Amino acid sequence: MKIHDSLNGALLLAFAIAVYWHTLGFPEIPGDPVGPALFPRVIAIGMALCAIVLIVRGLASPGPGSWAEIPDWIRMPRLIVAFALVVLGLLVAYLFLDKIGFLVLAPLLLTALMLVLQIRTVVAIPVAIGASFAIHAIFYKGLGVPLPWGLLEPWAW
Amino acid sequence: MEAIVQAFGLIFDPYVLMVIGASALYGLFVGAIPGLTATMATALLVPITFFMPAVPAVAAIVTATAMAIFSGDIPGALLRIPGTPASAAYCDEAYAMTKKGQAELVLGAGLVFSVIGGIFGTIVLVTAAPALADFALQFSTFEYFWLVLLGLTCAVFIASDNVIKGLAALFIGLLVSSVGMENPAAHPRFTFDAPDLMGGVTLIPMMVGLFAVSEVLRYVTSVEKPLNLAQDRFGSIFKGQWGLLKKYPVQALRGSGLGTLIGALPGAGADIAAWMSYAMSKKFSKEPQKFGTGHPEGVVESGAANNSALSGAWIPALVFGIPGDSITAIAIGVLYMKNMFPGPQIFLENPQNIYAVFIVFFLANLLMLPLGVLAIKSYKQVLRVSRAVLMPVILVFCMVGAFAINNTQFDIGIMLAFGVLAFFMEKNGFPVAPVILGAVLGGMLERHFTNSIIKADGDWTTFFSRPIAGTLGVVTVLVWLLPAAIALWKRSRRAPQ
Numbered sequence: 001m002k003i004h005d006s007l008n009g010a011l012l013l014a015f016a017i018a019v020y021w022h023t024l025g026f027p028e029i030p031g032d033p034v035g036p037a038l039f040p041r042v043i044a045i046g047m048a049l050c051a052i053v054l055i056v057r058g059l060a061s062p063g064p065g066s067w068a069e070i071p072d073w074i075r076m077p078r079l080i081v082a083f084a085l086v087v088l089g090l091l092v093a094y095l096f097l098d099k100i101g102f103l104v105l106a107p108l109l110l111t112a113l114m115l116v117l118q119i120r121t122v123v124a125i126p127v128a129i130g131a132s133f134a135i136h137a138i139f140y141k142g143l144g145v146p147l148p149w150g151l152l153e154p155w156a157w
Numbered sequence: 158m159e160a161i162v163q164a165f166g167l168i169f170d171p172y173v174l175m176v177i178g179a180s181a182l183y184g185l186f187v188g189a190i191p192g193l194t195a196t197m198a199t200a201l202l203v204p205i206t207f208f209m210p211a212v213p214a215v216a217a218i219v220t221a222t223a224m225a226i227f228s229g230d231i232p233g234a235l236l237r238i239p240g241t242p243a244s245a246a247y248c249d250e251a252y253a254m255t256k257k258g259q260a261e262l263v264l265g266a267g268l269v270f271s272v273i274g275g276i277f278g279t280i281v282l283v284t285a286a287p288a289l290a291d292f293a294l295q296f297s298t299f300e301y302f303w304l305v306l307l308g309l310t311c312a313v314f315i316a317s318d319n320v321i322k323g324l325a326a327l328f329i330g331l332l333v334s335s336v337g338m339e340n341p342a343a344h345p346r347f348t349f350d351a352p353d354l355m356g357g358v359t360l361i362p363m364m365v366g367l368f369a370v371s372e373v374l375r376y377v378t379s380v381e382k383p384l385n386l387a388q389d390r391f392g393s394i395f396k397g398q399w400g401l402l403k404k405y406p407v408q409a410l411r412g413s414g415l416g417t418l419i420g421a422l423p424g425a426g427a428d429i430a431a432w433m434s435y436a437m438s439k440k441f442s443k444e445p446q447k448f449g450t451g452h453p454e455g456v457v458e459s460g461a462a463n464n465s466a467l468s469g470a471w472i473p474a475l476v477f478g479i480p481g482d483s484i485t486a487i488a489i490g491v492l493y494m495k496n497m498f499p500g501p502q503i504f505l506e507n508p509q510n511i512y513a514v515f516i517v518f519f520l521a522n523l524l525m526l527p528l529g530v531l532a533i534k535s536y537k538q539v540l541r542v543s544r545a546v547l548m549p550v551i552l553v554f555c556m557v558g559a560f561a562i563n564n565t566q567f568d569i570g571i572m573l574a575f576g577v578l579a580f581f582m583e584k585n586g587f588p589v590a591p592v593i594l595g596a597v598l599g600g601m602l603e604r605h606f607t608n609s610i611i612k613a614d615g616d617w618t619t620f621f622s623r624p625i626a627g628t629l630g631v632v633t634v635l636v637w638l639l640p641a642a643i644a645l646w647k648r649s650r651r652a653p654q
Contacts, residue, residue: 002584012325019332022347029342033615034607036344039599040335043328050325057321071584073378082377086552087577090370093556094570102557110549117377117545124546131550135557143208145561 002069006058013051020044082116085109101150106132164512168520173213177517180217181224181524185532188225189539190547191238191384192376195225195427199487200368201551203361204558211495212513218488219471219514220521223275226427226463227525228532230267234260235387235536243427243463246435253451255387265394266401266453267460268529270409273402274461275522277413278420278468282475283515286504289476293501298612299620301477302605303629305598308479310636312424312594320640322587329578330595331602333358339600341607353567360490360596362559362568363575367589368483369555370576375583376548389537394530401453408438408458416462420469424594426482427463427470434462468518475499475511479598483590486597 019040026037073079089109097105110128115121139145149156167173180202187198198221206214229241233248234255244251244267254263296304309331313323336347337357348354402409412434419430438458439448448455470481471488478499480486492499497510504511532539559572579589613619621627 001581005585008585008587019347026344026346029344032342032607033610034341036340036342036346039340039603039606040332040346043331043335047325047328047332050321050328053321054325071378072380076380079378079380083374086370086374086377087573089552090556090569090573090576093560094566094573097560097566097569106553106556110553113377113549113552114546117549119543119545127546128549131553135550135554139557139561143205143561145557146564147557147560 001071001074004058004067005061006055007067009051009054009056009058011051012054013048016044016047016051019047078116078118082113085113085116089113097150098148099150100148101152102147103132103136103149104151106135160508161512163509164516167212167509167513168216168516173216176209176213176217177220177520177524180221181521181528184221184224185228185528186539187221188228188240189231189532189536190542190544191232191236191240192372192544193547193551194241194368194372195222195229195243196368196483196487197372198222198225199484200365201554201558203364203487203491204561206491207361207494207562211492211497212510214491214495215488215514216517218484218491219517220524222484223271223464223467223518223521224525224528226467227268227271227529230271230460231264231533231536232384234263234267235389236384237387238384241427243431243466245428246431246463247456247459250435250449250451250455252387253449254453254456257451259451259453260388261392261394262397262401263453263456264391264533265396265398266456268394268526268533269398269402270412270457270460271464271529272522272525273409274413274416274463274465275468275525276519277410277461278417278465279515279518279522281417281465282468282472282518286472286476286511289472290501290504293476294505296501296625297623298605298608299623299626300629302602302609302620303626303633304477305479305602305605307629307633307636308423308473308477309591309594309598309602310633311422312591314636314639319586319588322585323591326582326587326589327591327595330592330597331599333363333592333596334599335603341604351567353565357600358571358596359562359568361494361562362572363596364487364490364593365555365559366572366575367579367593368487369551370572371579371583371589373548373552373555374576374580376544381544384540386537386540391534394533401457405454405457408454409461411437411441412458412461413465416465417469419462420466420481421472423473423479423481424590425466426484426590427466430466430469431459431463434459464522471514471518475503475514476501478601480594483593486590486593489597 023037023040029035093105107128110131111124114124136147140147184198187193188195199218202217202221206217225241226243229239229244232238232240233244234251237248237252239245239248251263309327313327314320336354338345338355339357345355415434416430419425419433435455438455439445442454470485473479473481474485474489478489480489489499556569559568562568582589621630
């Protein structure tokens with residue numbers, strides 16, 4: 001998704017202001033001439049300057065007038081679903097991996113994504129299950145990473 | 158001498174050799190698949206290397222990246238799609254040679270001159286790094302402050318085509334580095350009372366997000382075109398290579414030299430080395446009109462350049478802890494986790510580890526010859542692995558990899574956030590490499606600055622009063638002023654007309 005450079009600049013400027021505003025709450029440390037606020041403040045000011053240049057240049061350039069270019073993939077529902085699956089899949093993992101369990105979430109996510117990417121069901125399901133178990137074996141057994149069992153807790157090995 | 162013997166012992170250990178062999182095959186595979194980059198190969202490797210001792214961990218990264226940069230040439234020549242961005246510079250040229258029936262010659266040139274460039278870069282690394290380290294022993298926080306700043310400056314002003322967007326990306330990275338309590342004042346910054354952020358943003362999930370999740374997002378939002386191999390059976394790969402070397406010795410040497418230099422500059426890596434070398438080759442060629450029509454000269458020069466850049470990037474990384482490209486930025490993140498802090502002291506305290514890294518470079522580049530032929534000959538089989546299957550599996554691997562660093566789901570969220578960020582940054586023309594450089598170097602920059610100011614008792618002029626620090630400072634400021642000077646010069650030249 002490509003948006004106009006002056007919009008990019010505006011977003012960056014808003015972010016820089018928020019950062020600077022947040023640093024106002026940082027304390028002065030006695031005996032420390034620099035303190036925790038200086039470094040982030042310099043960054044915020046630098047960011048704001050970049051943002052202003054982007055805004056000014058963006059508005060000055062004749063270029064295409066649209067504020068946002070709608071990318072091709074937005075018109076293809078299959079690709080939107082694929083994008084959403086990747087983001088939502090990781091979001092669910094971030095929030096609920098411990099509740100659901102790796103060996104439940106991974107095969108479901110893999111199957112869904114492969115089906116959306118037009119892999120045949122007879123291939124997708126076995127590959128999804130096989131890959132999930134293989135990754136589980138490498139990390140859980142091989143490297144000792146405590147991947148959560150979640151729903152499968154009673155059958156953990 | 159004892160250290161060198163020790164280093165050989167470290168490398169010629171069955172476990173380490175196995176790691177090198179496996180990473181070589183892995184690197185060749187990743188590089189050869191269009192859409193999977195060498196940087197992504199490194200980012201995906203990191204969660205595994207996290208569980209290894211320092212030497213095999215670095216060996217894995219060095220070997221995999223060297224192989225991936227070479228094997229990126231294969232789809233360039235056979236599909237007209239560069240396997241990694243480092244092969245993009247001469248992709249059309251290589252494909253044109255294949256169309257002329259010279260597939261073996263161009264693939265062989267890619268392989269042979271990758272090895273030559275890699276070995277050249279390694280020799281420079283081996284000779285320059287210890288000497289520089291010796292010199293760097295006298296450096297204090299003032300010099301380090303300027304070095305880090307100069308490194309970041311080069312990353313933005315030399316390596317990105319849009320300085321403002323590169324700077325913005327750098328500031329995002331620096332801001333990331335300021336999260337958490339690990340700052341000189343030990344005040345929790347931008348943590349929003351989340352205990353997971355007290356130690357800062359964990360670098361590895363961030364890197365996996367920036368370089369792997371973003372690629373997956375890019376893949377799933379693109380319409381896949383069928384891959385049509387221009388040729389799938391090959392004769393002798395090495396036939397004619399000796400002839401090329403005899404015809405273009407200067408080009409091979411110049412490409413290797415420029416590549417090493419570009420690699421050693423912070424922020425600029427193999428991709429830029431290849432583009433610059435290709436342009437240089439054309440400029441100095443006796444037959445520039447042949448470029449673009451399937452002429453091996455540019456392939457020789459830039460093929461050597463991208464592999465030599467890989468070795469060059471390790472010079473500042475090992476000596477100063479300042480990464481030369483995004484791959485070494487990731488590698489430095491790994492070394493930190495192993496409590497192996499790159500810098501001149503490491504050459505004194507643990508020289509065997511440094512020598513071991515050097516040996517790996519030679520080994521990886523020599524291993525490339527037989528394995529490279531294997532990769533070319535079996536390329537048809539490699540392509541049968543569907544990317545529509547591979548990408549989802551990579552995604553799940555990323556998820557587990559991010560989780561595994563601290564055994565926390567929080568890091569999956571970090572990875573997701575940076576994956577989405579990198580995806581949108583790339584779409585809007587913001588380079589991603591400065592983000593990672595800023596995040597890796599921001600802590601160092603602030604620490605050296607604070608320590609220097611305390612030492613100088615608040616006297617700012619001290620930053621310029623030591624000879625080396627002063628020189629570095631002046632150079633840094635000059636690089637800042639360079640774009641403005643060029644713009645003014647262009648304007649003054651245009652004005653009289």
